[in-house]
Amino acid sequence: MSDLPGRPSRRGFLKGSAAGAALAAVAVSAQAQTKEELPPLEQYKPSYFTPEEFAFIMAACDRLIPADGDGPGALETRVPVFIDRQLEGDFGKAADWYMEGPFQPDADPLLGYQSPLTPAQVYRAAIPVFEQWCQDQHGKGFADLDAQTQDAALSALEKGNVPLKPELRDFFAFILQNTKEGYFADPMYGGNHGMKAWTYVGFPGARGAYTEWVSRFNETYPLSAVDIAGERA
Amino acid sequence: MARTDPKKDVVIIGLGWTGAILGMEMAKEGLEVLALERGEDRDTIPDFQYPGVIDELKYAIRYGFMQKPRNSTLTIRHGVNDTALPYRHLGSFLPGNGVGGAGIHWNGQTWRTQPAELRLKSYVEENFGADIIPEDMQIQDWGVTYEELEPYYDRFEKLLGISGKAGNLNGEIQEGGNPFEGPRSNEYPNPPLANTYDSELFAEAARKKGLHPFPRPAANASRAYTNEYDMQLGPCNYCGFCERFGCLNYSKASPQTCVLGALKRMPNFSYKTKAEVLKIEKAADGKTAKGVTYFDDNTGEEVFQPADLVLVCAYSLHNVHLLLLSEIGQPYDPATGEGVVGRNYCYQMTGGTSLYFKDKKFNPFIGTGAEGMSIDDYSISQIDFAKEGFIGGSYITGGHTGGRPIGQLSTPPGTPKWGKGWKEAAGAWYNHKMSIGSHGSNMSYRDCYLDLDPTYKDTHGRPLMRMTFNWKPNDIKMTQFMKGKIEDVAASMNPDQMASGYKKEGSQYDTTVYQSTHNVGGAVMGTDPKTSVINRYLQSWDCHNVFVMGASAFPQNTQYNPTGPLGALAYWAVDALRNDYLKNPRPLM
Numbered sequence: 001m002s003d004l005p006g007r008p009s010r011r012g013f014l015k016g017s018a019a020g021a022a023l024a025a026v027a028v029s030a031q032a033q034t035k036e037e038l039p040p041l042e043q044y045k046p047s048y049f050t051p052e053e054f055a056f057i058m059a060a061c062d063r064l065i066p067a068d069g070d071g072p073g074a075l076e077t078r079v080p081v082f083i084d085r086q087l088e089g090d091f092g093k094a095a096d097w098y099m100e101g102p103f104q105p106d107a108d109p110l111l112g113y114q115s116p117l118t119p120a121q122v123y124r125a126a127i128p129v130f131e132q133w134c135q136d137q138h139g140k141g142f143a144d145l146d147a148q149t150q151d152a153a154l155s156a157l158e159k160g161n162v163p164l165k166p167e168l169r170d171f172f173a174f175i176l177q178n179t180k181e182g183y184f185a186d187p188m189y190g191g192n193h194g195m196k197a198w199t200y201v202g203f204p205g206a207r208g209a210y211t212e213w214v215s216r217f218n219e220t221y222p223l224s225a226v227d228i229a230g231e232r233a
Numbered sequence: 234m235a236r237t238d239p240k241k242d243v244v245i246i247g248l249g250w251t252g253a254i255l256g257m258e259m260a261k262e263g264l265e266v267l268a269l270e271r272g273e274d275r276d277t278i279p280d281f282q283y284p285g286v287i288d289e290l291k292y293a294i295r296y297g298f299m300q301k302p303r304n305s306t307l308t309i310r311h312g313v314n315d316t317a318l319p320y321r322h323l324g325s326f327l328p329g330n331g332v333g334g335a336g337i338h339w340n341g342q343t344w345r346t347q348p349a350e351l352r353l354k355s356y357v358e359e360n361f362g363a364d365i366i367p368e369d370m371q372i373q374d375w376g377v378t379y380e381e382l383e384p385y386y387d388r389f390e391k392l393l394g395i396s397g398k399a400g401n402l403n404g405e406i407q408e409g410g411n412p413f414e415g416p417r418s419n420e421y422p423n424p425p426l427a428n429t430y431d432s433e434l435f436a437e438a439a440r441k442k443g444l445h446p447f448p449r450p451a452a453n454a455s456r457a458y459t460n461e462y463d464m465q466l467g468p469c470n471y472c473g474f475c476e477r478f479g480c481l482n483y484s485k486a487s488p489q490t491c492v493l494g495a496l497k498r499m500p501n502f503s504y505k506t507k508a509e510v511l512k513i514e515k516a517a518d519g520k521t522a523k524g525v526t527y528f529d530d531n532t533g534e535e536v537f538q539p540a541d542l543v544l545v546c547a548y549s550l551h552n553v554h555l556l557l558l559s560e561i562g563q564p565y566d567p568a569t570g571e572g573v574v575g576r577n578y579c580y581q582m583t584g585g586t587s588l589y590f591k592d593k594k595f596n597p598f599i600g601t602g603a604e605g606m607s608i609d610d611y612s613i614s615q616i617d618f619a620k621e622g623f624i625g626g627s628y629i630t631g632g633h634t635g636g637r638p639i640g641q642l643s644t645p646p647g648t649p650k651w652g653k654g655w656k657e658a659a660g661a662w663y664n665h666k667m668s669i670g671s672h673g674s675n676m677s678y679r680d681c682y683l684d685l686d687p688t689y690k691d692t693h694g695r696p697l698m699r700m701t702f703n704w705k706p707n708d709i710k711m712t713q714f715m716k717g718k719i720e721d722v723a724a725s726m727n728p729d730q731m732a733s734g735y736k737k738e739g740s741q742y743d744t745t746v747y748q749s750t751h752n753v754g755g756a757v758m759g760t761d762p763k764t765s766v767i768n769r770y771l772q773s774w775d776c777h778n779v780f781v782m783g784a785s786a787f788p789q790n791t792q793y794n795p796t797g798p799l800g801a802l803a804y805w806a807v808d809a810l811r812n813d814y815l816k817n818p819r820p821l822m
Contacts, residue, residue: 069653071660091295097322098302100689104318110743111309111318151652158650176651184638185290201663203598203638206287208472208481210599217430218594228284 605632
């Protein structure tokens, strides 16, 4: 895919400027990072999750955005890596949230998150409860169920039919939201590997300049996605 | 022990839009001005520069530029008999933080109020009779008229380099502009932005219905522009990362791009960041303030900053919180209806319809914050309230701000939320959806208000503010009326599928879903100290050297975005300060 004729590409422009030097440095380090991560997902060493938890996350992501049908799945785009890193970071720690008591976790959901637990703690506490529920209902842990039964189990979790304490009631919402975030966030966060999710839906990523394209109605935008590190899909 | 710093002529609380404007204008008077900003310093370089700022996760999803509830939040409840709970993470509204405030991450939709809105109570009574005002509704006149504010709207629009098309120039209706706006003394400083495909389709359909589409007034510059402070804007490149982001292109008007570069060069102006004002200190006479106490996070100590003039320029909610904590003005009590601080908190009533077209490619990633074609045919001045059974109105827009895939991708009704069905719909429809939205008024009510929470405290040990708010039948009727009008236009466009989202009978306020950061009222302006916190010059009735800027002054919310009127009011107050108060400090009313 080539850039627009007669117009220097943003990357080309930046290469010739002081900003280009900074960007190039970012790009190099990001490439180096990507290369280190390239071992298959199964060999990824999670920084937050235990191996058991990570096996569940892998299996759940594989159903929330499965490989079959059009478009890449959550495993191909390395979404579980994204979730692991998010839980290890500020999001997992609720670093920005107001976490002073008293807590009323069973409050009207319209009043928002009221659990005393951080998102990372919710995952940690809820996964075993859900795994036990799968054992009780189906005689196997979640990862060992067939796809159809996994979908039914996730639906039960989504609908609140898996008994979870009110402190954990946002568990499914977290997994689903974090999975979609990992699918579509910039690849530097570990998911959206190769910008495959952006390419699939047609989002050009961090191109950030469309002046010539505003008035070209109903046409296909021709350029591939770029990420913040300057890589092209 | 609190440190005491040398006295300043003026102390400004909060360095967003109004703080920057007041800072500049007071500095031009030769006064020693200090602005205290509780958040971080921010500027285009390094904070908004390409490519780091084009990060949806960091800024739009994790709210990188917003207030951190850990540092500052409030509690919320639906009714006076409920227990309020903390707004623990952001959802329904996103207050800004740091230098520039919400002025860095807004979309730039910059409207003027209609003349009728500024004297809403009188307008309703004169045209429909006082009887149509519901018993618990507390609407009132602002105490300033459109004619009085017009020059200040004009100045503010020129400061921001607004792109738009006048619809009423000195009383003469202009083709292509908004025929229902108040008379303007001048055309917009910049021509309208180019339309995206969805805006164009909506405008075409609206015209066919006999409606009057016009370009939404935008603080996204349509061409290179220089303002009165010699600050320069560059033409917007439709990057699609406007709301929730700082502008990478010097195109979106913000305190940084329009004021601060010039203000920082004024030798008699200075500012401190990480300096959170804890209290406005009253003088012994009880009729003035002697300065403010703030927490200096750089040194970890409390500082008393004496000043002759205290300008409260924080976000509307924080203005009210600070007045309550400082015991300036009597707190409002909904049981007796007495008191004023916290009274008439209002929100914004919004709704929208999504249209899905298999054969149309919208390229939604091409967008900017305020681009769009709007109609004002169902605005406050155009609706027969007696006939329709509600008081209020909305403007309606076809357009979009961007196509960020985590937050802005939507799939048609009936799509599963996850699994193969979701994935395939996401791919099939990302490029094929547009929407038409309504942005409407919210009236003030006896039991919608702000006070101090009895339980929860902030990091400084101060009580959090408590919001009591819920939707009322009047405003729900209004938005349902808009639903009917929008769906009529939408259906005429023959989409393959349509989905509507509007509040309906019984809808409760949902704090978890983003709706609008247009929290207004609580320190309202007026001409009667029994129903207002500040007079028509934004001067405190209680302490005459305290002036309170911002949308906390609105007695009820308008149908438009609040930045236009709050900017105009800032310049209106500047003139009162410059031409009257500074020469003879006293209550101006």
